Amino acid sequence: MAEITFTPSGFGQGMSDGTMPTGFEAKREASDTLDTIWMDGEFIPWEDATIHVLSHALHYGTSVFEGVRCYETADGPALFRWDAHLDRLYNSAAMYDLDIGFDREELTTATLELLARQDLGGCYVRPIAFYGYDRLGVSPTTPTKLPERVAIAAWPWESYLGESALEDGIDAGVSSWRKYGHDQIPPTAKTTGAYVNGVLATDEAARNGYDEAIVLNSEGNVAEGPGENLFLVDDGEIYTPGLAEDALDGITRQSVIELAREAGYTVHDDARIGRGELYTADELFFTGTAAEVTPIRSVDDRAIGAGSKGPVTDDLQTRFFDLVSGPVDTHEAWFTRVH
Numbered sequence: 001m002a003e004i005t006f007t008p009s010g011f012g013q014g015m016s017d018g019t020m021p022t023g024f025e026a027k028r029e030a031s032d033t034l035d036t037i038w039m040d041g042e043f044i045p046w047e048d049a050t051i052h053v054l055s056h057a058l059h060y061g062t063s064v065f066e067g068v069r070c071y072e073t074a075d076g077p078a079l080f081r082w083d084a085h086l087d088r089l090y091n092s093a094a095m096y097d098l099d100i101g102f103d104r105e106e107l108t109t110a111t112l113e114l115l116a117r118q119d120l121g122g123c124y125v126r127p128i129a130f131y132g133y134d135r136l137g138v139s140p141t142t143p144t145k146l147p148e149r150v151a152i153a154a155w156p157w158e159s160y161l162g163e164s165a166l167e168d169g170i171d172a173g174v175s176s177w178r179k180y181g182h183d184q185i186p187p188t189a190k191t192t193g194a195y196v197n198g199v200l201a202t203d204e205a206a207r208n209g210y211d212e213a214i215v216l217n218s219e220g221n222v223a224e225g226p227g228e229n230l231f232l233v234d235d236g237e238i239y240t241p242g243l244a245e246d247a248l249d250g251i252t253r254q255s256v257i258e259l260a261r262e263a264g265y266t267v268h269d270d271a272r273i274g275r276g277e278l279y280t281a282d283e284l285f286f287t288g289t290a291a292e293v294t295p296i297r298s299v300d301d302r303a304i305g306a307g308s309k310g311p312v313t314d315d316l317q318t319r320f321f322d323l324v325s326g327p328v329d330t331h332e333a334w335f336t337r338v339h
């Protein structure tokens with residue numbers, strides 16, 4: 001096997017709290033079973049899951065994808081909100097006329113078998129569909145449709161912004177890059193090409209010494225993080241930018257809104273949040289499949305609240321982790337059991 005480079009954190013830029021290495025080859029080295037990817041209807045060896053360098057998706061960003069977590073619940077491993085992720089995957093694909101070619105049941109069976117074959121319990125699942133190799137030219141649909149490809153991979157993945165981030169919170173910086181609007185690229189679709197916006201914002205944040213970026217929309221209101229939705233707590237009430245503010249309709253966002261309402265909080269899920277309101281908030285936190293529920297302790301070097309995880313964030317984070325680690329008795333429909 002090639003020489004392995006250990007990077008402390010390949011994802012939550014700027015964090016280096018010594019958690020597991022994130023490089024795939026290091027992960028595979030640490031696992032006896034991480035050896036399979038499902039591609040176009042077949043289970044194939046991990047190293048054979050390659051595509052041609054002239055694939056359309058590589059040149060024009062025409063892939064749509066999901067990130068889903070499988071949690072080790074008290075009743076065994078279960079995919080969290082699998083149905084909601086599938087809904088969003090098919091909707092993202094429809095935006096680009098991309099026919100996934102496999103129905104929900106086929107993708108579900110493939111995923112469950114992929115996890116079983118590799119003995120994966122708690123892990124992250126990445127389905128991706130894309131336009132493949134035939135010709136180049138911006139349109140994937142004219143004069144004829146390019147091959148439509150689909151793959152599913154899964155691997156163990158620790159917390160996106162580092163374990164300490166969940167407890168201590170992260171330092172965020174408002175990006176100078178603005179989020180694209182509904183009239184530019186649909187922000188509700190998870191399209192790989194669009195993620196260059198988040199790449200610029202994330203790298204800028206890291207260069208400026210922050211753990212993560214907060215991205216404003218073209219009007220200067222808060223949209224979201226590059227891979228997270230943002231929540232603000234003020235006077236005990238909870239606010240999150242509405243989808244019209246160019247945020248992704250995050251599935252963790254939806255789940256946390258529901259958990260918060262069940263707990264009796266007032267949640268404003270169509271808020272318009274100005275940059276200044278971030279600075280004076282009692283609490284801020286990010287949500288996302290990868291980031292889960294991560295407190296934000298400062299923005300642009302200004303402490304938020306007491307500069308540590310606030311009580312409402314703590315309460316919601318606890319409710320979230322209790323839900324995904326406990327017995328599957330409440331919100332049963334949110335879980336798809338693996339074994």
Ligand SMILES: Cc1ncc(COP(=O)(O)O)c(C=O)c1O
Pocket residue numbers: 067198224225226227228229247248249250251252253287288289290
């Ligand atoms: C831009 C963006 N916003 C928000 C989120 C959070 O969405 P979810 O909770 O569905 O993972 C993600 C992650 O998918 C994202 O990429």
